[in-house]
Amino acid sequence: MDLAQRSCGSAPCRLSPSEAAALQAAVPEWTIEAGDRLTRSWQFADFVGALAFVNAVGAEAETQSHHPDIELGWGRARLTFTTHDLEDGPGLTESDFILAARIDALPATQTR
Amino acid sequence: MDLAQRSCGSAPCRLSPSEAAALQAAVPEWTIEAGDRLTRSWQFADFVGALAFVNAVGAEAETQSHHPDIELGWGRARLTFTTHDLEDGPGLTESDFILAARIDALPATQTR
Numbered sequence: 001m002d003l004a005q006r007s008c009g010s011a012p013c014r015l016s017p018s019e020a021a022a023l024q025a026a027v028p029e030w031t032i033e034a035g036d037r038l039t040r041s042w043q044f045a046d047f048v049g050a051l052a053f054v055n056a057v058g059a060e061a062e063t064q065s066h067h068p069d070i071e072l073g074w075g076r077a078r079l080t081f082t083t084h085d086l087e088d089g090p091g092l093t094e095s096d097f098i099l100a101a102r103i104d105a106l107p108a109t110q111t112r
Numbered sequence: 113m114d115l116a117q118r119s120c121g122s123a124p125c126r127l128s129p130s131e132a133a134a135l136q137a138a139v140p141e142w143t144i145e146a147g148d149r150l151t152r153s154w155q156f157a158d159f160v161g162a163l164a165f166v167n168a169v170g171a172e173a174e175t176q177s178h179h180p181d182i183e184l185g186w187g188r189a190r191l192t193f194t195t196h197d198l199e200d201g202p203g204l205t206e207s208d209f210i211l212a213a214r215i216d217a218l219p220a221t222q223t224r
Contacts, residue, residue: 047179051170054184058163067159072166072182 003027003101014083014091023097030100036091038100039080047074056106064102066095079103115139115213126195126203135209142212145192148203150212153190162189168218176214178207191215 003026015023017035024032030040044050054072057079061067071078081096115138127135129147136144142152156162166184169191173179183190193208 047170047173051167055163055167058159061159067186070182070184072184074179 003098004105013093014086014088015093020092020097023094027097027100027104029104032092033080037080037082038092038096039078040100040103041076041078044075044077050075050077053077053106057103060102060106061099064095064099066099068099115210116217125205126198126200127205132204132209135206139209139212139216141216144204148201149192149194150204150208151190151192152212152215153188156187156189159186162187165189165218169215172214172218173211176207176211178211180211 003023020032020035024030024038027038027040030038033039042050042053044053050072054070054077057068057070057077066081066083068079068081071080079100081092081100082090083093083096084090086093115135132144132147136142136150139150139152142150145151154162154165156165162184166182166189169180169182169189178193178195180191180193183192191212193204193211194202195205195208196202198205
């Protein structure tokens with residue numbers, strides 16, 4: 001499954017644990033935390049490199065109208081996705097995995 | 113004391129709790145956490161506004177060669193300063209407060 005080529009409908013649908021695990025296999029650098037968050041960390045040569053990556057992520061997030069939580073520091077960045085607008089609280093949806101795959105495909109994910 | 117107009121020497125010097133408290137009074141929007149971190153949160157109208165602020169912070173941090181830990185999400189940003197290169201572990205130095213004051217002076221800190 002090439003997640004980066006997919007697009008989500010307007011109604012988010014919580015993934016079951018087995019569905020989430022199946023999608024996680026398509027983005028193996030990412031980790032599912034606590035069943036409802038998808039996270040990955042990167043390292044960079046300096047602060048400027050990390051910030052450039054965050055800007056590339058931000059541009060991609062805007063195109064999908066779906067935004068990660070970002071931790072940014074000198075030489076490092078961490079992204080965490082979860083979907084907040086589910087009826088029964090935050091959880092993982094296909095949108096989280098699609099954007100993870102799109103971020104993996106960014107040229108700016110090249111690190112030291 | 114106008115912290116934003118000061119500049120630090122090359123040898124970081126850990127502030128005592130009373131020294132840190134005195135400097136914190138000059139940046140009252142910031143909070144000292146656990147004695148060794150200086151933190152402040154901002155809210156913005158959207159993700160793009162928050163990211164623009166983080167870019168302004170990054171540019172300022174580069175000028176001072178001192179960088180915060182940044183949490184960035186939709187409509188919000190949080191900065192945390194601490195000085196890592198002290199002999200006896202992370203702690204607060206004048207550099208942390210100077211950069212806090214410089215960030216408070218950024219036009220991009222205008223929020224919703």
